[in-house]
Amino acid sequence: MRSETVERRRTLTLPFHSIKASVLRVTVNGAEDQEDVVLIGEANVLDQIQTRVEGSTLLLGPAPGSSFSTNERLEIRLSHSRLEAIQASAGATVQVDSFHGGRLTLQAVSGARITVEGQAAAVVAKAESGGTVNIGHLSSSNVQSQTVSGGRVIA
Structure with a gap:
């Protein structure tokens, strides 16, 4: 039986500087900070999604220990201006808009995709096992990249 798509807010009480995403689609507004994250998906599936620091x-x-299947895309939206690192795996998609910061480390593995737009002082990008890091719209004077086993970095 299919559950309806809902939107839920969760409040983060601890500070963080990096994101580690798996399976989900994550959209980050890099221009501001908010304590809430918004989860979008089937109600019965959202209960099995962790958002913890x-x-x-x-x-x-x-x-x-969770197990679920869904026909709907699972999405998380958040705002955070002080990111230093993003790791994505297992087909996760992470989109960061309006990033403005210092050093940013990005790693996409196992079919995951990370896209960052904005400006960074330095970027370290690594893609492996079919992962993709797209920094084509990220301005930086210092970029280091590495690809392994079918990974792709777009600069």
């Missing part, structure tokens, strides 16, 4: 990393993806 561990150390200084925001973990976004299926909760440990």
Whole structure:
């Protein structure tokens, strides 16, 4: 039985400087900070999605031990202006708009895709196992990139 698509807000109480996303579509507004994240998807599936801070990393993806299938895209929207790193795996898609910051480290693996637009002082981009990092619209005077096993970095 299919559940209806809903939107839920969750408040983050701990600071974070990096994102680790798995499976989901994540959209980040890099121009401002907000404590809330918005989850969009089937109601019964959203209960199984974690949005928690561990150390200084925001973990976004299926909760440990969860199992679900969905016909709808799972999406998380958030605003954060002080990101330093993004890791995406298992087909996750992370889109960062209006990024303006210092050093940014990006890693996409296992079919994941990261796209960042804006300006960074330095960028380290790594793509492997079919992952893609697109920094074609990210202005930076210092870019380092590495690809492994079918990964792709677009600069």
